[in-house]
Amino acid sequence: MKRLLSGGTVVSGKGTKRADILIDGEKIVQVARTIVCPEARVMDVTGMLLMPGFIDAHTHFDLDVCNTTTADDFTSGSRAALRGGTTMVIDFACPNRGESLHQGLTLWHQKADGKTYCDYGFHMTIDDWNENIEREIDDMYAAGISSFKMYMTYPAMMIGDELMYKALKKLKEKGGICGVHCENSGVINALIAEKKAAGETGVSSHPRTRPAALEAEAVSRLLRIAQVVDIPVVIVHLTNEASLHEVEAARKRGQKVYVETCPQYLVLDESVYDSDDYSHAARYVCAPPIRTLDDQKALWRALRRGEIQTVSTDHCSFTLEQKEAGRGDFTKIPGGVPGVETRGELLYSYGVTTRRISLATMCKVLAENPAKLYGCYPRKGVLRPGSDADIVVYDPQADHVIRAEDMVGKAGYTPYEGFVTRGGIAQVWLRGQLAVDHGTVLADCSGKYIVRGKNSL
Numbered sequence: 344m345k346r347l348l349s350g351g352t353v354v355s356g357k358g359t360k361r362a363d364i365l366i367d368g369e370k371i372v373q374v375a376r377t378i379v380c381p382e383a384r385v386m387d388v389t390g391m392l393l394m395p396g397f398i399d400a401h402t403h404f405d406l407d408v409c410n411t412t413t414a415d416d417f418t419s420g421s422r423a424a425l426r427g428g429t430t431m432v433i434d435f436a437c438p439n440r441g442e443s444l445h446q447g448l449t450l451w452h453q454k455a456d457g458k459t460y461c462d463y464g465f466h467m468t469i470d471d472w473n474e475n476i477e478r479e480i481d482d483m484y485a486a487g488i489s490s491f492k493m494y495m496t497y498p499a500m501m502i503g504d505e506l507m508y509k510a511l512k513k514l515k516e517k518g519g520i521c522g523v524h525c526e527n528s529g530v531i532n533a534l535i536a537e538k539k540a541a542g543e544t545g546v547s548s549h550p551r552t553r554p555a556a557l558e559a560e561a562v563s564r565l566l567r568i569a570q571v572v573d574i575p576v577v578i579v580h581l582t583n584e585a586s587l588h589e590v591e592a593a594r595k596r597g598q599k600v601y602v603e604t605c606p607q608y609l610v611l612d613e614s615v616y617d618s619d620d621y622s623h624a625a626r627y628v629c630a631p632p633i634r635t636l637d638d639q640k641a642l643w644r645a646l647r648r649g650e651i652q653t654v655s656t657d658h659c660s661f662t663l664e665q666k667e668a669g670r671g672d673f674t675k676i677p678g679g680v681p682g683v684e685t686r687g688e689l690l691y692s693y694g695v696t697t698r699r700i701s702l703a704t705m706c707k708v709l710a711e712n713p714a715k716l717y718g719c720y721p722r723k724g725v726l727r728p729g730s731d732a733d734i735v736v737y738d739p740q741a742d743h744v745i746r747a748e749d750m751v752g753k754a755g756y757t758p759y760e761g762f763v764t765r766g767g768i769a770q771v772w773l774r775g776q777l778a779v780d781h782g783t784v785l786a787d788c789s790g791k792y793i794v795r796g797k798n799s800l
């Protein structure tokens with residue numbers, strides 16, 4: 344069946360233009376100023392902004408951490424994502440230590456296949472390194488996985504500088520790309536021990552034991568290792584100005600560095616940890632922690648200048664009941680915040696309408712750049728003939744207030760409670776189907792696994 348979205352303004356990484364969009368089945372077949380197609384069902388989108396479906400390249404659904412499991416599995420998480428305009432997520436497949444990458448991949452397909460509302464792919468986590476895993480890397484590309492993840496913190500996940508070097512060298516052979524969680528593990532452990540010895544076990548010790556300098560140190564070390572290997576890398580969830588300086592220095596040396604940040608670092612600041620109410624403060628605990636207002640400004644500036652390529656959420660949701668586990672010991676608070684449902688409206692409301700970034704930049708960091716970086720462009724990330732008809736219809740007039748009670752995610756709270764939006768998502772189309780209409784999810788679990796190729800950003 345053909346559909347015609349008529350009268351809207353189409354957004355791309357280059358800017359905006361008045362155009363109609365003709366859809367045939369799952370694909371866009373024409374984008375032009377005026378399209379006449381008598382057999383198409385017409386949807387009037389006059390006054391609306393039409394953006395490529397957002398891609399969230401950093402989610403954790405159905406993940407076991409801190410002796411519990413995230414509140415959102417693939418079903419509830421992807422349903423929330425879709426409602427927030429995200430038509431594709433890239434989650435982190437994570438083998439248990441001692442298991443093969445194949446086992447990790449099989450497990451993630453079991454979690455996601457047939458249970459996901461939006462399209463999806465996986466990054467593969469490298470939390471161990473040996474000859475077997477090295478051989479498996481080739482198979483991962485064949486399975487549609489062109490991106491990987493490593494950790495410089497968390498004892499259960501990190502593999503250390505020596506193995507990180509070896510792993511990056513292997514990925515370079517294949518033209519692969521790796522995202523890295525940058526925080527200095529050793530010094531953080533020492534700071535945690537100091538806080539515990541001093542009896543300071545409340546939530547405010549969380550940000551104090553994970554200062555910006557220790558993120559910047561790890562960013563710097565990673566970038567020097569990448570320099571020796573001669574491979575581009577992705578700094579995931581970068582939070583602060585000091586880390587941006589390290590990126591800038593590496594780029595001046597001629598290195599290719601990609602940077603991701605997240606909404607929680609753009610619209611929240613460290614004062615969220617000040618509350619005496621444990622349950623209120625604990626809901627914002629994530630790593631790296633939320634930083635200062637100056638850091639927030641530096642991130643917006645870097646977004647505007649094109650120094651940050653993607654905004655993802657690091658959606659890792661826990662209910663307030665689950666967050667209770669850290670009462671009396673901040674190191675036991677399950678770390679992570681929900682965000683997959685609110686990313687697009689926050690970027691538009693607190694970035695575009697405040698003139699911190701342009702609409703084109705919003706489109707780049709939410710859709711076009713992640714599609715290119717993670718090897719699914721131009722199928723995803725752009726509205727043009729041949730692309731999947733994944734379309735966000737944004738109504739610039741539909742201002743509203745973000746409320747937990749309206750969310751379909753399972754956390755039961757939102758870090759953005761009470762935030763006023765400018766405009767809102769009116770509709771979301773997933774491969775030619777109207778999947779969300781004014782907040783109501785119409786789709787079912789028809790999300791497809793997307794086989795990805797190489798980085799083209």
Ligand code: MN
Nearest residue numbers: 401403657659
């Ligand atoms: Mn993460």
